[in-house]
Amino acid sequence: MLSIIISSYQPHYYDQLVKNINETIGNDFMYEIIQIQNPNIMGITKAYNEGARKAVYDYLLFLHEDVLFKTQGWGVKLISHLDQPDTGAVGIAGSSYVPSAPCGWYINNSSYNHIYCIQNSKKNTPSLISTFQSGETEKRAFALDGVFIATGKKNFREILFNENLTGFHGYDLDFSLRMAKKFKNFVIGDILIEHFSEGNPDQKWFDNITEVRKNILPDFNQTTDMNVEKKAFLEFMKKYFSYHLISTRTIRETLRFFPKRLNFRDKTEILKSYFYYIRYSKSYNKKFTNE
Incomplete structure (x- = not known):
């Protein structure tokens, strides 16, 4: 059997x-x-x-x-x-x-x-x-x-x-x-x-699951949980920029996963995080240039 x-x-x-x-x-x-x-x-x-x-x-x-x-x-x-x-x-x-x-x-x-x-x-x-x-x-x-x-x-x-x-x-x-x-x-x-x-x-592991999700949209007839969406995206950004240079290209790569159904406050919080990463990109990118 x-x-x-x-x-x-x-x-x-x-x-x-x-x-x-x-x-x-x-x-x-x-x-x-x-x-x-x-x-x-x-x-x-x-x-x-x-x-x-x-x-x-x-x-x-x-x-x-x-x-x-x-x-x-x-x-x-x-x-x-x-x-x-x-x-x-x-x-x-x-x-x-x-x-x-x-x-x-x-x-x-x-x-x-x-x-x-x-x-x-x-x-x-x-x-x-x-x-x-x-x-x-x-x-x-x-x-x-x-x-x-x-x-x-x-x-x-x-x-x-x-x-x-x-x-x-x-x-x-x-x-x-x-x-x-x-x-x-x-x-x-x-x-x-x-x-x-x-x-x-x-x-x-992180790069593989990111690659997986490029081809699989989260359209599972689920009710959007905005708190989960916001936290998941902020965690994803943090991980992504710990493994990859902060650049125009990589920012575009992360934006493809930006949650569509968020309220204005949550979208603003995420955008503030982007501004933070961009502002301190030189400091974040140092670890890659020193490798």
Whole structure:
């Protein structure tokens, strides 16, 4: 029933995950694990598309290898979500609002962020992060986090992962938002995993999500949240000008994401920020000229 596709480069994580899946997915549940060996050989989009082409079953799960399942019998639960009419993709983390400005799945207003996961890292003790109330099993979303994304093979064939995106960043945002244009995405709250690493939102990540959003407009029939839009754009500007020279060209690049539905006060606040960056551009640009 389920083909589990893993872009793999850490044998110790992969081996413990395979054992964990065998022990938790459910008795008599039919599945296969497709390992794509990928120690920086190819981008994750190419690895995932290659794995999907090899898949035998009608349902696909794209999974990071540094996770463990905590829920017993999760295979049947996952299929029940994917079997719902108009379902596109499901994940364990995502958001139900897409600002005009580029950002990852996580946005600046917690009411739009949905997650059900145990987060583990070398720095902190494991902690359960959940936005689900008792009895809730799914929340509508648009963007999904790439640690766990499941979909039907029929829907996948319409979307595919975008192999123009190289590396390992932005692929999940691109895939889930394009999926949300045609179908309904959900974050699910009845399959618990433990994740053993944290994200690394560096410049490569930032540039990739910016590139993704050049081609995907935030037209998801959502009511405009002006506070989210303003904050998201100001955060985007701050990040953009920390990675790129302030110039006429780069200012134009940021303006393409300017929120259209803002009140006069919020537009004025953003424009004041532009004047600030322009005024102190020499100071900001010094770090680039000294490199």
